Amino acid sequence: MPMPPSPAAPKTPRPQAPTPPxxxxxxxxxxxxxxxxxxxxxxxxxxxxxxxxxxxxxxxxxxxxxxxxxxxxxxxxxxxxxxxxxxxxxxxxxxxxxxxxTSLRRDAASRLAWRPFSATWLLAAIGLIIISVPAMSILIAWNAGLHLPPFLYSWEKAARLYEDQAQTLTTFLTRFSSFERFLVAVVVVAIIPAIAEELTFRGVVLRQLSRWTNSVHWGVWLSAAVFSAIHVQFFGFFPRMILGVMLGYLFVWSGNIAVSMAAHFAQNFAQLLLLYLQQRGTIQFDADANEALPWPLALVSLLLTAGLLYWLYQRRAELAAPPVAEAHTLTSHGVEVRRPAPPVAGHTLTSHGIDSAEPPRA
Structure with a gap:
């Protein structure tokens, strides 16, 4: 008598691999x-x-x-x-x-880094922008007076004409006939750009360029160049790029995009406030001028800015820089994916001696 077939064992569903970014x-x-x-x-x-x-x-x-x-x-x-x-x-x-x-949402926390941080970072970021103003004035004056080679004279003339027209529009927008207009300008010129541009250039562009080049430093500098170029102001390109570099490192070192947003807001708000006070006759300083401040003041500003940057670098958060999981290179054979080597045990010299850094275990 034939034996009845045994029931088939239930199939265990295979876990689906996560969608690659x-x-x-x-x-x-x-x-x-x-x-x-x-x-x-x-x-x-x-x-x-x-x-x-x-x-x-x-x-x-x-x-x-x-x-x-x-x-x-x-x-x-x-x-x-x-x-x-x-x-x-x-x-x-x-x-x-x-x-x-998109699939980028899986590591959104690592890129935007909305993690707790001390108020010291916000105050230091705002202070960095303020104390760097005299030093930046030297770069602003140099870039504004930059002359291109003779064969690019026609392009330089067209660029200056375009920027003069843009400056006329900017001057009109920053003419505050009332305090209410000043408040509207704070929202449109200071708050909105600080949020929107930081989300784009630090939250996305910096991270993706870091992944592509497998280097956070390349991500910071390249995203700063794009940040400056998007404003279409050649005779203000270098000061704005250096500002983008500072914002990028503030994001990377603090581990929180709110810090670079605070610094970006401070930059725009300080200029608006100076213009408002100038128009009211409270101060005589022309915030729209491209003139360099006195060299002694600029030198002190440069030293203080470098010192504060170094102080922030020393207090950067552990893994504050968005982790680079893999790098992509477009080649003639397609997309080449390069993954970093696994961590190895190392040693760090600290004030307490030598600490052994063991690789994390799974």
Missing amino acids: LHPALALMLLVLLVVGGMCLGLFIAMAGVGVLYGTGVLMQVTDVMARPQNHPEGWGVLMLMQGIPLLLGFGGGAWALLTF
Whole structure:
């Protein structure tokens, strides 16, 4: 008599491998698309706001208002709307969407590093921006007076004309006829850029370039160069790039993007405050001038800035820099993935002697 077949053992479902993170190049390209999409959405919302606040008549001639805002009583408010909302939804919203809805969300905590930190970091970051102003004035004056070789004269002339036009618009936006206008400018010129641009350039660009090059330092410097270039101001490129470098290292050393946001806000707010006080006649200092401050003051500023940077470097958080899990290189054979070597036991010289650093066990 044949034996009945034995019941089949239930199959154990195989655990699915986690989705690998996006290649850095793909992540950066996707970021560009999301930023452009967010800015388009922001422009639509800003135009709707213009229609609600100023009426359809102003909305119908919004192009002329933006081109010649000084000829329209609503020009200042329209420009603030058209600048603030697209920036917030473009750079801020684009970076947030990339970190939330893609495979990058798995290590969002390591990249944005929203972890506890002491208030000392915030105060030091703000202090760093303030004490570096005299030293930065030397670089600002040098870059503003930079002359290119003769064969690039036509390009230099066009660049200076463009920047003069942009400066005219900036001067109009920072003309504060009331304290309420000053508060609006603080939101649009200081708070929104500090949040949106830090999310993009430090939260995404720095991290992805660090992954691609397998070096946090390359990530800091390259993201600072992109940060400066995106402002399209050649005769202010180098000071803004150095600012981006300081913001990048503040993020890396502190382990928290809120620190670089605080420093970025301090930079923009300090300039707005000086302009407001100057327009009220409280001070005589011209915050818009590209003149270098006296050399002794600049030298003291440089020494204090270097000392504070070194002090912050000595107090950098453990693994504050976003961990580089792997590096990607585009070659003729495809994408080459390079992973760092496993940690080995080492020794660190401390004030208490020599500590043995054993590799972590699984």
